[in-house]
Amino acid sequence: MRNLEFKDQLHEYSQWREQLVQAIEMYREWRSRYKLSDPHSTDTLLNIISGLQSDRITLAFAAEFSRGKTELINALFFAETGVRLLPSSPGRTTMSPTELFWDEEGGSYIRLLNIESRLEDISLLEYKRNPERWTQIDLDCDSPTQMQEAFKELVATKEVPREIADKLGLWNEREAAEQGIINPEKVEIPCWRHALISFPHHLLKQGLCILDTPGLNALGTEPELTLSMLPSAQAIVFVLAADTGVTKSDMEMWKNHVCGSRGHSKQGLAVVMNKIDSMWDDLSGEQGYEESILKQIDTSASILGLNKEVVFPVSAKQALLAKVKSDDALLQKSRLDKLEEYLSNDILQQRRQILMDTIIKDIGFLVSESSNLINTKLTNASKQLQEFKQMDFENQEMTGKLMAETRDRQHAYMANVENFQASRKVFTVQAKMLIDSFAKERIDEIIKTTKQDMSKSLTTYGMKQNIRKLFDELRDLLQDSVDITNETRRLVKAIHKKFQDEYGFKEIEPQLFSIKQYQFELEQIFEEGEVFRSSAKTTMTEQSIVVNKLYSTLIAKARNILHQAHKDAMTWSNSVLTPLMHQIKDHKKQIESRLQMLRKISDSKESVADNITHLEEELQQLKNQRKELMTIIKAMHFDAYSQQSKEEPLEAVY
Structure with missing residues (x-):
């Protein structure tokens, strides 16, 4: 499979995403046109649209030094430039984590964050929000040579006193001793901590983002990479050298930084066994070459605990040369096609x-509510039409009786609406208690106290104890919300059941709020932090800067989880009764319409036919309204979802 095919698949994915945005926008307009919209549902739909428009497919590449990772990126994505765009020649190893993407607003540039920024208590995410803190180099996209020259900054290094390197977390005395370096005055370190590269490559313009993470040293000293950036990637490609297989440092990176970012599933993990060309032996020939590759695949897959299907033998060097020279035979020999096929099919389909x-989770309930409501309207309108067609309006007594029954229904309805309003007030008080349980002030007070205690502790052990204390208190905070959540859920169910029993309203299973997901995510990041903390790179007491950044990253993630819980609780409480209110409003309209029609018929027998015609027109309008909705749902790919709904399928005909 050629890169052209990967481009085509990404283009198809990009078009699918754009069509989805258009369909959701049509649904938002549909709700507005038929007076079903409310501020919260509109915000939800607009947020989904915004998220889709800014969506990126992130592929992360991780490897120890000299595995050919950057050459692989060049071969996969940038061979058409005709040059080795990212620096990957011998002796030139990418030193700083690098993100490649297209920033339409910012244009073409390289932004470089100086290595000394590690000494500040500011996250990479915060730095990204302040472009003025970065050194910027503008790129001339019409000149691959200028870009190639500019990209050399990615491998820039400098020498600093050993004490400075130590403060930056870039000096490990034990590792240096193993390499025969004893008590040096100067230490070579990267010039840059992080690099952001934006230029209008066709794949990047369609939403591809590439994260190039240098060796174990960078991952071991930048917790945000391991705990935030790698987990958010759609796929992580871990690169090994075919001639060495899985080394000790490869295994440490895999266990502590790559695997941990995927939890227990290992979904979206692939291994590239690069440099297979180095395994060629003239004496063994083709058969011996093939056997050596298969044996190394088996061994690597077994050690890493992976399926052999996601271990790809590749020669990135051959692939890049083949693409630059349009040599199909050499490209086939490089075996890059299987990796491209995996990225094209598996990863894009997973995304x-x-x-x-995500969309079904966020707006599936709205779509289900819309379809149920329109079907209920159709059912009631159809029943009323049939009733009026069969009714003897010559009988004044019957007409009067029907009017009296309808008035009684109207009075009973008004009385129960008052009960609903009272129930809603009780719900509002209960919901406020739930929302307040996740209040930012409560969370920030816990975090502030813990960080103060942490700053007084200079050892890894002391910091670990403080982070345990933090997570225990955050767990307690979530646990306090459990009882409030359960009580709120019971109240919502009771309100729904009342109107089902008394009016025969169509049963709508209320969307119930749950805090289980937030509890799970909180426990997960604590486990991730423990794995990272126990890795060889962060166990040394003198690396307190790394441990401090680790816990700062965990705190930021915990705060985000609880902030999301607060936001979700607020959105839920503001919208959970909306479907019921729509049914109540529609029920009122039905009663008033029926009463008005009976009055007209009672006053003038000649109006019976006109009113039946009016009802038939209304029924047709409702059918058209439902047809529009079904078309929109099909465009949103919700048609399959709606068939699984507990409610009646959209295709039901009345």
């Missing part, structure tokens, strides 16, 4: 499924 799952 599509993740997006659909």
Whole structure:
């Protein structure tokens, strides 16, 4: 499979995403046109649209030094430039983590964050929000040579006193001793901590983002990479050297930084066994070459605990040369096609499924509510039409009786609406208690106290105890919310059941709030932090700067999780009764419409036919309204989802 095919698949994915945005926008307009919109549902839909428009497919590449990772990136994505765009020649190893993407607003540039920024208590995310803190080099996209020259900054190093390197977390005395370096005055370190590269490559313009992470040293000293950036990537490609297999440092990186970022699933993890060309032996020939590759695949897959299907033998060097020279035979020999096929099919399909799952989770309830409501309207309108067609309006007594029954229903309805308003007030008080349980002030007070205690502790052990204390208190905070959540859920169910029992309203299973997901995510990041902390790179007491950054990263992630819980609780409490209110409003409209029609018929027998015609027109309008919705749902790919709903399928005909 050629890079052209990967481009085509990414282009198809990009078009699918744009069509999805258009369909959701049509649904938002549909709700507005038929007076079903409310501020919260509108915000939800607009947020989904915004998220889709800014969506990126992030592929992360991780490897120890000299595995050919950057050459692989060049071969996969940038061979058409005709040059080795990213520096990957011998002796030139990428020193700083690098993100490649297209920033339409900012244009073409390299932004470089100086290595000394590690001494500040500021996250990479915060730095990214302040471009003025970065050194910027503008790129001339019409000149691959200028870009190639500019990219050399990615491998820039400098020498600093050993004490400075130590403060920056870039000096490890034990490792240096193993390499025969004893008590040096100067230490070579990277010039830059992080690099952001934006230029209008066709793949980057369609939403591809590439994260190039240098060796174990960088991952071991930048917790944000391991705990935030790698987990958010759709796929992580871990690169080994085919001639050495899985080394000790490869294994440490895999266990502590790559695997940990995927939890227990290992989904979206692939291993590239690079430099297979170095395994060629003239004496063994083709058969011996093939056997050596298969044996190394088996061994690597077994050691890493992976399926052999996601271990790809590749020669990035041959692949890049083949693409630059348009040599199909050499490209086939490089075996890059299987990796490209995996990225094209598996990863893009996984991302599509993740997006659909998110959208169904966020707006599936709205779509289900809309379809249920329109079907209920159709059912009631159809019943009323049939009733009026069969009714003897010559009988004044019957007409009067129907009017009296309808008035009684109207009075009973008004009385129960008052009860609903009272129930809603009780719900509002209960919901406020739930929202307040996740209040930012409560969370920030816990975090502030813990960070003060942490700053007084200079050892890894002391910091570990403080972070345990923090997570225990955050767990307690979530646990306090459990009882409030359960009580709120019971109240919502009771309100729904009342109107089902008394009016025969169509049963709508209320969307219930749950805090289980937030509890799970909180426990998960604590486990991730423990794995990272126990890795060889962060166990040394003198590396307190790394441990401090680790816990700062964990705190930021914990705060984000609880902030999301607060936001979700607020959105839920503001919208959970909306479907019921729509049914109540529609029920009122039905009663008033029926009463008005009966009055007209009672006053003038000649109006019976006109009113039946009016009802038929209304029924047709409702059918058109439902047809529009079904078309929109199909465009949103919700048609399959709606068939799984507990409610009646959209295709039901009345």
